[in-house]
Amino acid sequence: MTQHADKRKKRNINYSASIETLESRTLLSESATAQLSLVSTSGTDTSPIYNYDITVTNTGTTNLGTYWLGWAPGENFLPDNPTNLGGPSGWGATGSTSSTPVITHTVSNAGDGYGIQWAALGANLLSPGHSLSGFTFSSPR
Numbered sequence: 001m002t003q004h005a006d007k008r009k010k011r012n013i014n015y016s017a018s019i020e021t022l023e024s025r026t027l028l029s030e031s032a033t034a035q036l037s038l039v040s041t042s043g044t045d046t047s048p049i050y051n052y053d054i055t056v057t058n059t060g061t062t063n064l065g066t067y068w069l070g071w072a073p074g075e076n077f078l079p080d081n082p083t084n085l086g087g088p089s090g091w092g093a094t095g096s097t098s099s100t101p102v103i104t105h106t107v108s109n110a111g112d113g114y115g116i117q118w119a120a121l122g123a124n125l126l127s128p129g130h131s132l133s134g135f136t137f138s139s140p141r
Contacts, residue, residue, distance in 0.1 A: 031060035032067070032126075039136075047140065051084065054135035056126065063125035066094065067135060071115030076104050078114040080139050085116065088134030090124030097121060101135075 035055045043049040058064050070078035085101050092099040094117060104115040118135055126132050 030062055030064065031058075032064060033057045033059055034067070034069075034135075042138075043140075049083075049138050049140060051138045052136060053133060055131055055133040056135060057131040058126045058128050061128050063127050065120040065125050067091075067118045067126075069116045069118075069135070069137075070113065071104055071117065074106075076106065076113045076115035078116070078139065080141055081105070081114050082116055082137040082139050084136065084138040086134065086136040087118050088132050090121050091118045091132075091135070092121050093117075094119035 033056070035057075037053050037055070038050055039053045040051045041048050042051065054067075054069065056064070056067050070076055082103060085103070087099055087101050091101070093102045099121075101116050101118040104117060106112040116137060120126070
């Protein structure tokens with residue numbers, strides 16, 4: 001054997017791996033409940049208009065800055081285009097100063113309905129344990 005081969009033979013490299021168990025943690029929690037109330041009806045017997053008011057309660061541990069009604073990613077579930085949209089003071093359209101919320105609807109999806117998004121304007125977030133009413137809209141159903 002050569003001297004070079006002897007050096008390689010004597011070299012012992014030990015690798016060891018260990019797995020550390022991590023504790024489970026909740027980093028963020030967003031949770032809310034909403035109560036939809038029929039406030040009044042208008043229109044006629046054959047074409048009624050229902051006027052709704054929603055109260056949102058933040059049951060989570062972080063501030064809420066948006067509230068969506070009838071929406072999930074890629075889908076809108078309200079059957080009719082909502083009208084007479086309103087929001088509580090300090091809430092409106094996302095990314096603007098408008099107090100009117102945004103209606104979502106995918107024109108390219110013939111079966112898509114409608115959704116409504118309210119967003120906190122500025123620092124008007126809904127803090128944990130608090131409720132906010134005044135999310136309003138009208139609909140024929």
